[in-house]
Amino acid sequence: MTHLIFIRSNSGRRELTSIQAGCRQRRQHTRPTLTMPPYTVTYFPVKGRLGAVKIMLADKGQELKEVLVSMEEWQKGDLKATCVFGQLPKFEDGDLVLFQSNAILRHLGRNHGAYGKDSREASLIDMMNDGVEDLRSKYIKLIYQEYDTGKQAYLKDLPNSLCKFETFMAKTNSGFLVGKEVSFADYNLFDLLLNHLVLCPKSLDNFPKLNDLVKKMSAQPKVRALLDSEAFKKIPINGNGKQ
Ligand SMILES: N[C@@H](CCC(=O)N[C@@H](CS)C(=O)NCC(=O)O)C(=O)O
Numbered sequence: 601m602t603h604l605i606f607i608r609s610n611s612g613r614r615e616l617t618s619i620q621a622g623c624r625q626r627r628q629h630t631r632p633t634l635t636m637p638p639y640t641v642t643y644f645p646v647k648g649r650l651g652a653v654k655i656m657l658a659d660k661g662q663e664l665k666e667v668l669v670s671m672e673e674w675q676k677g678d679l680k681a682t683c684v685f686g687q688l689p690k691f692e693d694g695d696l697v698l699f700q701s702n703a704i705l706r707h708l709g710r711n712h713g714a715y716g717k718d719s720r721e722a723s724l725i726d727m728m729n730d731g732v733e734d735l736r737s738k739y740i741k742l743i744y745q746e747y748d749t750g751k752q753a754y755l756k757d758l759p760n761s762l763c764k765f766e767t768f769m770a771k772t773n774s775g776f777l778v779g780k781e782v783s784f785a786d787y788n789l790f791d792l793l794l795n796h797l798v799l800c801p802k803s804l805d806n807f808p809k810l811n812d813l814v815k816k817m818s819a820q821p822k823v824r825a826l827l828d829s830e831a832f833k834k835i836p837i838n839g840n841g842k843q
Pocket residue numbers: 648649680686687688689699700701702
């Protein structure tokens with residue numbers, strides 16, 4: 601099976617390291633301070649359901665190896681047959697293999713101090729992340745099924761979804777969804793808000809807390825470096841060219 605394998609450094613720069621699965625020789629890395637071993641993700645060449653994972657790992661200074669799968673390769677079915685739910689992304693942390701993007705986010709939240717300070721905060725973070733997933737599902741439906749006919753109605757209804765996050769953040773009043781520290785749910789919401797700013801640049805105009813979150817997260821140096829990197833900018837948000 602032939603995949604493209606990239607290693608993304610802290611700065612968001614990606615290097616082609618190998619094109620033959622089974623012959624994964626890494627080029628000498630120029631940033632020896634990065635935490636090893638790297639995580640590996642296997643996914644299509646889109647931001648899609650991996651945007652939040654990539655942003656979080658960049659912010660946490662973690663290296664990420666990416667195996668890019670073309671639609672042609674996917675349609676052969678061999679890889680799909682090995683995926684627990686028949687879908688990507690696939691995530692590997694040593695010999696732990698995970699599917700489901702939110703399980704991946706939770707795993708990283710647990711391992712990198714982004715899951716609240718106690719179980720109470722963790723439960724609230726879970727709740728908010730499920731809210732992000734609900735909005736992401738609506739967004740994906742719009743993009744893949746209703747873009748040409750449903751965009752206006754989607755944008756009309758969007759404030760009803762966004763105001764729930766705004767109200768919750770106003771109560772927390774720390775600049776994050778829950779507690780005083782960034783959590784995986786913040787990365788997930790941030791990624792989805794970035795998509796919505798592309799969909800409609802004015803979509804956050806009436807949501808100061810959400811606007812602040814986007815500004816604050818975008819200003820984190822490692823996140824900024826990722827967002828500004830050519831490699832990240834050139835990946836399409838979605839697989840059908842709509843955004
Ligand atoms: N609930 C899953 C959804 C995964 C999903 O929808 N994957 C899509 C790409 S984003 C996929 O693999 N599509 C190809 C297929 O279903 O054959 C998650 O959050 O990871």
